[in-house]
Amino acid sequence: MSGKAGASSSNSTNPTNPIGQAIPRASVRRLVTGRGRYTDDMTFARMVHAVFVRSPFAHARILSIDTGEAARAPGVVRVVTGAEVAEVCKPFQVRHAGFPALKVTPQHVLAVDKASWQGEAVAAVVAESRAEAEDAAELVMIEWGELPAVADADAALAPDAPLVHQELGTNEALALTVDGGDVDGAFADADVVVEEEFRFARHTGVTLEPRCIIADYDPSTHALAVHQSHQAPHEMADVYARHLGFPGHNVRVVAPDVGGAFGLKLQPYADEIATCALSMLLGRPVKYTADRLESFVTDIHARGHHVKARMAVSADGDILGLEVDDVYGIGAYSQFPRTSVFEGVHVLRMSGVAYKHTNYRARVRVAYQNKALSGHYRGVGMPIANTVTERLVDMATTELGLDPVAFRRRNYVPSEAYPHTAPTGFSFEYMSLGECLDKLEELVDIPALRAERDSLRADGVYRGIGIATFTETTAISPEYYGKAEIRVAAQESCVVRLEPSGHVRCLIGMTDQGQGTATGIAQVVAATLGVPVDDVEVISGDSAATPYGAGAFASRGAAIGGEVALQASRALKENILAVAAAILQEEPAALDLSDGRIVAAAGGTARMELAEIADIGHFRQNILPPDVQPQFTVARHHVPRALPHLSGNGIQLSYLEVDPGLGAVKLLRHAVVHDCGTVINPLLVHEQIRGGAVQGIGSALYEESVYNNEGQMLNASLADYLVPMAAEIPDIEIADVITPTRSSELGAKGVGEAGVTGASPAILNAINDAIGPLGGRLAEIPATPERILRALGVV
């Protein structure tokens, strides 16, 4: 199977087909002219503001809390402690049926007896204004009994380490292993074994808009209305209902405009559930906005891996085997409800999968530590797997004196081998690895770049070229959370309706945090129905008004959201044509819809305006035959079942210069080739790739949550936590390879995480290429100037 057959609509020869058109996001004009409406922009009558008193210690017993003075401060409505909130809100606890050995302990929304990380909320102050709440929060007197903290994940796994949770008896939350093929044999037979010890710093995601929630409990109806900056409003409604004791239909969660999310607004946070509980205690709307400082110690962190890995290679350049050993620190609790272990699972299951070797052994140990929680951030573990693999590949080619391009091509899973199951246990429908490499060679003249690098080296200028193949899983099926017995949907649902005007509204569970998913969905609806894109409005982000969806994660917006929109639109089109056929006295099959008109299926002659059909179907049914009931509202659900997940892949190239006197890195060029299947909108696809690559460049060069051994985060402000800015990023060159998935009609595979997944290995390989001639070698990101100077042995 070549995997290249596939999508219907994407292969359309119609130049006016909206699929494949570079249409700007529908929301752009609104957002740049200041008409965006984010949660914090909203205000409600009688609304009050919550501020949380947070633990200054990474691990400490709460000996006493005196709220008296705070309660008397100006503007204060109520001060509550963890014990009081616990009366309306039970603690939550993750459970994953696939990992019964996962050790977990309940997490309270406000700490009751002890705080387990610096930043954990222990009390809440509600006041008439945010400023008054902040003033009063300083008056809450807490007597702390400091406990020994453990910050480093390796230290946490040491036998005599202080325990994050005494009741678990260990800090090891879970250990996972894979052992496939004959790994010992592969290493015994190898001509060359390359080995490296990697450190991937923990970092966080920095959204322009911080987390924000307004909870409004109405005691008269026992209903909870929530506005929240979030990726998954349906899932949140379910969480709030179950944890706060509501019938499901009494909770409504609306996500208005969301200013970036990246996975850190995918799951509930303790302080957000607490905000709902506060509204229940007060019977008033309560707003909580995380400020930038508390975002750093409460937003989900990610990465934080210490990996030892080795690769067995033959003298001819065949990869014979791979072994990976990862320690991954997840912070004080496993993130609810998905668990935090998936970063580790992806290291375990995605390392080396681009290559055809069959011998693989891996172990991941997941450790609790007294730090902020770590979990699902864009790319979930895949950047780690790709960096480990691609770095070892480059080390092998350097050791053997082989061309890194040819070496990769030689070892890729060949295109005739699909469907392919990797020795990690994950299976892949198709990966266009060779095609992407070919495309990269068209996009970038690698030999010319090498010549330039070599000639500059003679002048003392140290440039490096790094390439990195990357592989990703996207658009997961119920094989993940369904099997895990975790209430996270794999489905998307969609309602498409023909309005009386002849325009179309699409209500969808899928959400949009700035990606432009809504525009992509509109293009699919327009293409399938045969109407102009401007005639379609997409409505999302309301758990009560839109049909159920899991929202945005795992690069699923176009793949699953697009597919369900296609299915619903197709059904609506059939219904419209049935009415048109009755009016025109034709067979439905003789008619088609194109550009907002009913046309003859053969020849395309215009027969009737869609607006006219809409008018008749809504208001003048009297002219229709009595047995014709226009069905202009259609709903469809779609659950991906054919494959456990879709497979995206690509390759990235970095060209950069290292200043050996300062350890500074200047990125000169960055190129990405990616295969996301059907490209619905190249503008949006490329925006996703660029944004993702910038975040990957961020983790490679800048981003790090720096903690000391006592578990204090030392750079928890944007003055000290560095994210790349426009000046640090060159224009990112992009090319597409298009291999639609056969598992859906649309053929889209997903693009949200592609950029972030392959950027850091390309950068790390390029840095090593640059400093290799100076005797330097680096396996730690971010590659800070100090780490580079140390790698060069000058400090």
Add this chain to the structure above:
Amino acid sequence: MKPYPFKYVRAEGLAAVFQQFEEHGDDAQVLAGGQSLMPVLNMRLSAPRVLVDINRIEELRGIALDGGEVRIGALTRHREVLESEVVRTHLPLLAEAMPHVAHVAVRNRGTLGGSLALADPAAEMPACAVALGATLVLRSAAGERTVAAEDFYQGLYETERRPDEVLTEARYPIAGPGYHGAFQEFARRQGDFAVVGVAARGRVESGVLSELRLVYFGCEGHARLARQTALAAEAGGRPYTPQVFAALKDALAEELDPMENMHGSRATKLHMAQTLTGRALQALLARAGGAVHG
């Protein structure tokens, strides 16, 4: 991130500022561009009870050529300094350094006087003022006094300015022919405060360096004039060679004591300072048209 409550007073003239100082003492603080002060207030790291806004005081603004000096009013925005023809012509070191101060949006509001008064250890303007031998003018209800920039900086955010004084002006002497400057800074990202930087100014005649002033920022508690290192670089009037560079590196290691921070240990920052010194001197000599060796 809301500040503690404070009272806001807009001063239409210096007299009004002094009156607030008199009434509130240490509890009153000047608000200039607000680019450093407002974040500090919002993070609740400082809690002045009264903010005295000096933005309406016109006499504190402007750039003037006055005999052998360039006088820059404290309220002159960074951007005005950057775009000034007078500065570019007569104080090229300042013009070279200013693009390293933050980004356009911050430079539109931030003031030269604010930078000089704040005395951030990693800031560019204090170091340039010391390198150029500037004089700072301080005024209080009691009158005016001047302090040499190199005496003004005393420690971490510590200056000679008394709480009842406003910094009104900086006066930069215009150097005669033969003087050249060079500015080198390393920041993690464009516009960030320096990890390490050096402002250099000296005289070059027939390839020989003299009267060199090397001022380091991002290293010690305040802009640091390194006299011994400058002497090593002057090398008794010998041309600048790799041997001289080696000697000045050693001198710098003796003389400079960089504070460790998030971006580097003492050793890392010293290494960076050595690298930047070499580059600054090469640039300085190149500007003088002299031969430059490694």
